[in-house]
Amino acid sequence: MKNMEEIVAKLSNIMVQMEDAAKDQFNLSNLxxxxxxxxxxxxxxxxxxxxxxxxxxxxxxxxxxxxxxxxxxxxxxxxxxxxxxxxxxxxxxxxKGKLINQMHDFAHKRIAESFKNKLNDHELQTMIDLLNKVLSK
Amino acid sequence: MKNMEEIVAKLSNIMVQMEDAAKDQFNLSNLxxxxxxxxxxxxxxxxxxxxxxxxxxxxxxxxxxxxxxxxxxxxxxxxxxxxxxxxxxxxxxxxKGKLINQMHDFAHKRIAESFKNKLNDHELQTMIDLLNKVLSK
DNA sequence: AAATATAGTTAGAAAATACTAACTAAAAGA
DNA sequence: TCTTTTAGTTAGTATTTTCTAACTATATTT
Missing domain, CATH: 1.10.10.10 (Winged helix-like DNA-binding domain superfamily/Winged helix DNA-binding domain)
Structure with a gap:
């Protein structure tokens, strides 16, 4: 399934971008x-x-x-x-050390928001169900 | 939508893990x-x-x-x-420098595979459609 | 109890990563 | 054309990140 790999690549890029943006936001701490x-x-x-x-x-x-x-x-x-x-x-x-986690939380929140903005309630629920299935062990 | 953020966090973790594993595999080059x-x-x-x-x-x-x-x-x-x-x-x-991209491709392939393993054909197609919707500008 | 292994530390040194200041050469603007 | 800006370089230096070898103190094995 070739298509899925491309989608994962895009998804990965977006997540990395969001994390990078969050890093910039939180990078008061000069790490x-x-x-x-x-x-x-x-x-x-x-x-x-x-x-x-x-x-x-x-x-x-x-x-x-x-x-x-x-x-x-x-x-x-x-x-x-x-x-x-x-x-x-x-x-x-x-x-202070936990700032790093807050940064990740912030990125995840932004990503979740972009899901919410693009999907209607029904689609969002379907997505949640399917992702839960994928992520379950 | 609290749930979605948790799912994104898990998804992010799994993707990072896959990338790290791929880095280990490809890290002959000592970068x-x-x-x-x-x-x-x-x-x-x-x-x-x-x-x-x-x-x-x-x-x-x-x-x-x-x-x-x-x-x-x-x-x-x-x-x-x-x-x-x-x-x-x-x-x-x-x-040699492009090895880095091959590494990412490898990680994405593994992630895509785990989607395929957990979902049936119909679910997979739904997931692809929804992700496409989310990722479209 | 004696020998061995493990967790952490110290010391000394090297390599990687980063900076500012001052330069050359080419391009752009006055 | 003269001046200013821009791309890249060079030199010198500071900081960060890393290592190995040798050590102390505690825990485990024999």
């Missing part, structure tokens, strides 16, 4: 691409420790440690010492 | 995040000159120049001198 990737990955993983984060990012632990130290200084991230394993600490996003 | 962003932007813009690329990336011209020089050395990009304006040169992706 580099790399830094945003760290925060996104921390959010995605829950509250990983440095070793887990390094594995997912495919970077060495000292590299990740250096970056996280800077985040802690800038109050984007804080550490919580683990009870089970006293060597380890979990990384948490501060409210 | 950094930043470097991929350059190649994607060159593709997106057509064949920009250095000034245009710098403006879009919001970086200084010398910064972009240095990076492009490395790409030229590694044969991901080549320059074509402009006929209209002899000061200027257009940036083109080599076959």
């Amino acid at each position: 580099t691409h790399t830094q945003m990737n760290y925060l996104e990955t921390i959010h995605m993983l829950g509250n990983p420790n440095i070793t887990e984060l390094a594995n997912i990012l495919k970077l060495s632990k000292p590299t990740v440690k250096v970056t996280i130290d800077k985040f802690i200084e800038k109050e984007f991230v804080y550490k919580v010492q683990s009870d089970e394993d006293r060597r380890s600490a979990h990384l948490h996003l501060t409210e | 950094t995040h930043t470097q991929m962003n350059y190649l994607e932007t060159i593709h997106m813009l057509g064949n920009p000159n250095i000034t245009e690329l710098a403006n879009i990336l919001k970086l200084s011209k010398p910064t972009v120049k240095v990076t492009i020089d490395k790409f030229i050395e590694k044969e991901f990009v080549y320059k074509v001198q402009s006929d209209e304006d002899r000061r200027s040169a257009h940036l083109h992706l080599t076959e």
Whole structure:
């Protein structure tokens, strides 16, 4: 089904565009691409420790440690010492660090709005049902 | 319509995941995040000159120049001198540079497949029609 | 209990990414 | 034609991002 791939490509482009626009809007905080990737990955993983984060990012632990130290200084991230394993600490996003998620939420809201603007109520409900079906495991 | 935003968020996550997986597959070429962003932007813009690329990336011209020089050395990009304006040169992706697009195509194909696997023929056609409607200007 | 493994850190260094200021050459405007 | 603007470059430098090797402290295995 050739057509579907083209549609997915367009959809992907629009979503990327919306995310980029949201990044511009929220980019008061002067974060580099790399830094945003760290925060996104921390959010995605829950509250990983440095070793887990390094594995997912495919970077060495000292590299990740250096970056996280800077985040802690800038109050984007804080550490919580683990009870089970006293060597380890979990990384948490501060409210400032969670700005990244708000940015994504904003982009998703805009995308959802463009769906709503282009479809009538019945079509929208059909779309929701079908997407739910696709996204269900 | 609260539900739609959640669905968009999930859809976005899945698309990002697929793109990341594709990046892993194709990442023989050892490109950094930043470097991929350059190649994607060159593709997106057509064949920009250095000034245009710098403006879009919001970086200084010398910064972009240095990076492009490395790409030229590694044969991901080549320059074509402009006929209209002899000061200027257009940036083109080599076959190697176009790997980035193949990577995206691969991700889109996988996403399209997951749509096809979850929906029957009739549902799929409905989805295509609705997405077309959403994506039309 | 001793040996090994794991989580995180420190130190030192290299490469990648970014900047400003000053330049050349071509184009555009007065 | 003279001046100004624009595209790209060069030089010098700062910051960010990354690495390996060696270390401490805690946890796990034998």
